[in-house]
Amino acid sequence: MANLEKQYFHEGRVVSPNFKNMSHIRAKFESIGFDCLLDINEQIIPRFVLEFYCQLTFTYNPESQFVVNFVIQNKSFSLTLEEFGQILKIPFKGQASNTEMWSLDHLSVSVPSRGLYKTKPPSPRVIKSLIQVPRQGQETRTKNKKTIVVGENEILTREIQTHMKPWVDIIRENAICLGGHRDHVSACLCHMLYCIETSTPYNLAFFILKRMEKTRFKPKELLPYGMLLTRLFKHVVSVSPELAFDHYLSHDRAMHPLAPHYERKTRADRGKKRPRESNASSSSSSTLNHPSSSHLLDDSIEENDDESFHPNPSSPSQNISSSSNNVSRVHQNPPHESHYLNTYLSKTINRQTQQRDAHREGLRSIGQALKNMMGGKQK
Incomplete structure (x- = not known):
């Protein structure tokens, strides 16, 4: 997830x-x-x-x-x-x-x-x-x-x-x-x-x-x-x-x-290995014990x-x-669900994007047709 x-x-x-x-x-x-x-x-x-x-x-x-x-x-x-x-x-x-x-x-x-x-x-x-x-x-x-x-x-x-x-x-x-x-x-x-x-x-x-x-x-x-x-x-x-x-x-x-x-992650931190789990746990424990x-x-x-x-x-x-x-x-x-859902989401979002693009292209075509019609009437 x-x-x-x-x-x-x-x-x-x-x-x-x-x-x-x-x-x-x-x-x-x-x-x-x-x-x-x-x-x-x-x-x-x-x-x-x-x-x-x-x-x-x-x-x-x-x-x-x-x-x-x-x-x-x-x-x-x-x-x-x-x-x-x-x-x-x-x-x-x-x-x-x-x-x-x-x-x-x-x-x-x-x-x-x-x-x-x-x-x-x-x-x-x-x-x-x-x-x-x-x-x-x-x-x-x-x-x-x-x-x-x-x-x-x-x-x-x-x-x-x-x-x-x-x-x-x-x-x-x-x-x-x-x-x-x-x-x-x-x-x-x-x-x-x-x-x-x-x-x-x-x-x-x-x-x-x-x-x-x-x-x-x-x-x-x-x-x-x-x-x-x-x-x-x-x-x-x-x-x-x-x-x-x-x-x-x-x-x-x-x-x-x-x-x-x-914890702030800066450019200098990128690529560095994370501290071992025991150190991270110690840091979290310290934070909890000293909220101020x-x-x-x-x-x-x-x-x-x-x-x-x-x-x-x-x-x-x-x-x-x-x-x-x-x-x-x-x-x-279940264990296989993340892979299945990932594929499902990817396909659906791609389809949604394609539908939006097609809709916008259709609007552009209609707009161009109207311009051509108006141009013909003016002539």
Whole structure:
């Protein structure tokens, strides 16, 4: 499953209870329902995740509700945003935002301006006053060995208020589900931090559905929300028991728990042998015994966003026990399943990509035909 996860899925991360000030984090998150991000602890069902994304569409119903439509084994499902939020146990009311951009200037143009999800976000100045450590001068960052000036309304990860840095890790992994560079904080993440700090409700279901919608047009992007979609699977088979086929196999999570201690992997470290298991176990044990000396991922980030960051493998005692609420007839994978599923996923994703390419080529052909027709009429 680890190999499959690296190729296809960003499944989310179970949050370790060893975060410093965990009781404070939970209290702040509970104020707007974001404690759901702390309690995600599901196995992942890769085949269901793939089928969900393969025929995923979005519409608005006559009541102006955002609706997600998907097909599982030729059976169609439609859920309003509110129903989707209730099933996944995530907030579905409050401020809504949807942008992948970095600058806070994009918030005001990315939020719904009318309808049920209309939002008036706080100004960049107000957001910065709450979540950013005041700057002492011009900030820069390094990208591809080039120095880039950071804009006034762009916030670097290292500039986030210290008590919010654990929030950033948790939200990135379980709400945004994006890999890549971590030296800066996206506008939507800043919006979420502001809402947590001020106890302002935030529509997490809207954000997640919009992330899913964008994933359809990015065939090379990892499929997000693996653990959350297990909750949707349980709902699907509860209303349609005939869909609980034996081929929907559950897998243990491949990602390490989101723990308070991280090990940075730099270019200098690449190619070096890992320490022996006994040394690694000793290091993990030391971390557990001295949580106050732990450092969050973002504390060690420098300006060069070309570096890659990896969690330090946790000892077994850091893992939260797996959920026992498995749906009947969902079985653990037999030894041959990973190879079988890898082949299945590869073929299906290739087919999906080809279908998208063919659709786009068809649209281009229609567009060219219309241009030719218009040109003939003008003559």
